[in-house]
Amino acid sequence: MITGNKGEWSEIYALFKLLGDKQLFLGNKDIEKLEGLVYPIIKILRSENNGNFEYSIQDEIILISGNEEILKIPISEFKDKALFLLNAIKKNKERTFSIPEIEDFMQSINCFSLKASSSAKTDITIVVHDQRTNQQPTLGFSIKSQLGSPSTLLNAGKTTNFIFNIVGINLTENEIRDINSIASRSKIMDRIVQIQNKGGQFVFVKTERKIFSNNLVLIDSLLPEILSQIVFDFYSSEFSNLTDLVNKTADKNPLNFDIENEHKFYEYKIKRFLTDVALGMMPSKVWTGKYDATGGYLIVKENGDVLCYHIYNRNEFEDYLLNNTKLDTASSSRHGFGEIYEENEELYFKLNLQIRFTK
Template identity: 65%
Template structure:
């Protein structure tokens, strides 16, 4: 029996829905369809454990071919199954099975919820671009709003940023006070990261960025932009020192404050441009603890399954829309400080330090 959570079942829903609709719409930065741009779908490619399959659309029939096996299924079947599956995803919780959908999946040689792929591509779609006349094959990772929001950049010790505490009057007693600040969440006591950051400044301390905890992450960032470690360190500190968490709001604040003293005479949006590049590379393959070569995975974008069941796409094929979507729909958040070892004043070689952690998640 096949079981999965809302996000996993959303991958099958996307397959059914797109074959039923026979077209794909790009989205704007508010995740709304751009109505005047339509990409007719020619075929969808999916890798299964028993081979590669093509779902080709011919009039009102989906022709499924692979390993010399051919099925012909009416478009209406996919429409009906997509509607039923959407309803079930919305009403179920946790991990669940859907026998009726599983039977239909087997009938079209779809044997698992997640496509068998070593890359991040969940689904590959061949479209007809009416603007260029081309028929590109576009790889997508599927992100569903039907389940819990996923992370764009996962927290780890590699995403820790190291700051030194400067200020002659900041004492060991001040450090002990900062480390005594906790906040209760449910039944657990957690380090009060924002409260501790605030307390450092209230006791005449100041945080100055030194480096990322892991050099590999620093080098990945420098590959994207030579000043990206300092830019992210500044934005991360702004997040920790304020009530703002939306990436777009934090970047706007950075543009206003200009902590790196860029020449803004001609109103260049340095921070927005550089953070967009970082978000795009994070979305398409860059991970903090692995060497980043700048080579995107087979996927080049995201399909968003909205709470309404509509699907919109963002792809590097349409770079501006993709970047604007990432900037507008992500937020900074505080991960587990005990797990990733940050948020505590510590001493090394006579100098006091304080680490902050970077994690970025999609907004709900």
């Protein structure tokens, strides 16, 4: 029996829904359909552990090839099963669950697992017809579902810690212990406030891991400084949405960019960063800057719509990433941040970067 969580079942839902719709809708920054922009779907490719399968659309029939025999399934069946599956995912309260009626249908169409083969870079690959260019690009997607809990874009780790030097004060061991023992719900913000109240200032030094720093510098040489400001503002203010944090940083203009002509330096650079994270940059691995050329997201909305964001339509993709992400506080004990520590008679404080989708 196949079991999975809401996000995993959403992958199968997306397959059924897209085959039923026969077209791919593009989304805007507010996760609404972009009017007048659709890609007719020619076929969907899916890697299973027992081989690769093609789901080709021909009028009102789906042709499924990959095994010796070619299956022919009416599109209406995919529409019906998509609706049934959507309701089943929404209704279910368990962390993981099975849906026997859907499993039977899956097996009849050579679909044996919820997730595409782990060797595949993408969850689903779609060949579309682009009416603007008259081309048939092959687009690969990761599937993000709003039916479950919001997923992370950048996972926390010691790899994503930013190190700050505390300057302007000398603290006794007792004072350090008192500040580090603050255990309120907003303990990290409260510790920062205490340090500032005593006259301390936070000066960014570096990221904890060199690889992450170099990855950031590869994207933009000033990214470590810009992100350090955004991370600090997150922990020391009420803002968490990236749009707010970027605007706040732009207003302060800590890097003294020439903004006389209203260049959006900070927004532009953060969008580049988010795009690279979305398309493969990981803090712990050397980033070459090469995207998986077929990179993008399919968003399964709560109402069942499936919207596409793709590097092929870069502006919409970047706007979506910036407008639908926020910073999040990970476990400070696990990732080793949020406490004053001493090194070579200097005081330091680490803050962590984790980015999550807002829904």
